[in-house]
Amino acid sequence: MADAAAPPTPSAPSAPSELSAPPALFGGLEAGGTKFVCLIGTGPDDIRATTRINVTGPAETIEAALAFFRRAVAAGTRLEAVGIGSFGPVELRRRNRRYGWITTTPKPGWSGTDIRGPMLAELGVPVGFDTDVNAAALAEGRWGAARGLRSFIYLTVGTGIGGGAVVEGRLLHGLGHPEMGHIAVPRRPGDHFDGICPFHGDCFEGMTSGPALAARYGRRAERLTGNVQLEAVELAGFYLAAGVRSLTYALAPQRVIVGGGVSTMPGLIRAARSELRAGMKGYPGLPEHGRDGFLVGAALGSMAGPAGTLALAETAAATRRDSLRRARL
């Protein structure tokens, strides 16, 4: 953690009505499997401080994140709330005693890690908590490629595949959170690759994630060139479209947004659109499904997750205000 958190510079005009207090800001923590991103601000275009932490053990990594916020508060930042978007699986049921934990991850040492608790204890402000991909979905909905939509899916295709859905304006939750990377995909004719998902072998993630492509082609997708790259784009386009098709039939989104490292392979989104049209066979007859705007790349890139944690913080703050108001009535 080399880069220090600069004290926030009040670049936005502050309201003159509260003379002594600086304007309240939000804190965010994108807890990824290889790095944590901490930030303070109000949105992707208003980030006052940020730092990246390489992930080691849970105690050490969480302490480094806390130190970032501690320094910012000491330097005068008034945090109204914090949002955490975490790698998972995580426990999202508020009444569960493990709410805010990373539950059973293959990542060594991290199963059963309470990530929300230490933030709440140290910072004493409302702490919103969700998956990293749900945070990114929120951000694309608010500032990115899904602005103005009520129902959409955000997929990230990188070291794994994760998905979040917004349904009528709200993040989809149920028994925990979706695991869209693990839906089944049909096999491309003639493809005998086994898939690399440790659980399901040839599920969506097992066939389409960055490591799946690397296992097929012997190097990372970003480093492929020439005909091999064209072939990889065609293949990844087939499987991306296959996953998007089933998710579209399951969830009826207005749009599907795809982020993550693999999504930036040149020509991939175009190839997937074409495969999607071919695979849906015109069913159920909605012209929207055939339009380019139905399947698009992410607009916020790697900022989607971090910005989304600020949106989670804002929601946590609003929820707190609502419950205080109700308590006063």
Added chain:
Amino acid sequence: MADAAAPPTPSAPSAPSELSAPPALFGGLEAGGTKFVCLIGTGPDDIRATTRINVTGPAETIEAALAFFRRAVAAGTRLEAVGIGSFGPVELRRRNRRYGWITTTPKPGWSGTDIRGPMLAELGVPVGFDTDVNAAALAEGRWGAARGLRSFIYLTVGTGIGGGAVVEGRLLHGLGHPEMGHIAVPRRPGDHFDGICPFHGDCFEGMTSGPALAARYGRRAERLTGNVQLEAVELAGFYLAAGVRSLTYALAPQRVIVGGGVSTMPGLIRAARSELRAGMKGYPGLPEHGRDGFLVGAALGSMAGPAGTLALAETAAATRRDSLRRARL
């Protein structure tokens, strides 16, 4: 349409405060591909009148349904609202000029049929409209196997496969409605059946619906006996579990309820539970997924759809009351 609509007999005690008016009731129309069910009442245990209409052409069939409600109103029934649950695909976007229509169905003569319009024009009360399977999902949530749950999926496996989802207490809508029967399923090892979906061949419906089983075994699933029946249950259990697995990863439901003719094959739900446990491989580690209560048969049987139309009517009435109240403020 042989059976006449009996005038509603006021078996429930009516409130004495409104001396002249009978208590308001709801009307329901389950518009299926082969029969229409019309009913008047307040729920599955309080049905005052009902009739079944064999489906012929749209004009004639809709007129027969209207005649049922017309006679009931003439006999003194006070309809507060009507709900329609229709076969589809249907147009559910309220601002679309085809809202309330059956859009592009393979059923001869029925594409582009306005089914809600004539009911609204004739009866002059609020008319709720949704898919037949969404209506059934509502009914299972209110009176059946999903009582008390906030997030669940209802599947019907019969001549086709349809699915509806309730997410945090509300029916899932987006760009239209889900088409869960058309998600992809992985092939059972050694199975070379082509599938019978006219669009996708071997999708969930193409491999698992009643006609798919009939095409494999040469007769309807209900008529199979002995070892062939055991084999069919094992196979249908595999594919039902495969579909449920992907839908669970996509939507994170608290429970999946399965209705429809195929769901009543003896032993099917048990076989599917066992295949589901095997197929999920313990991912993402939620013990709930392994419990018998996660995947259950429907509680309301063939009453789910008709009862659900009464729930749609009730929602339409409540929506109308809310908007009148807001207009008065």
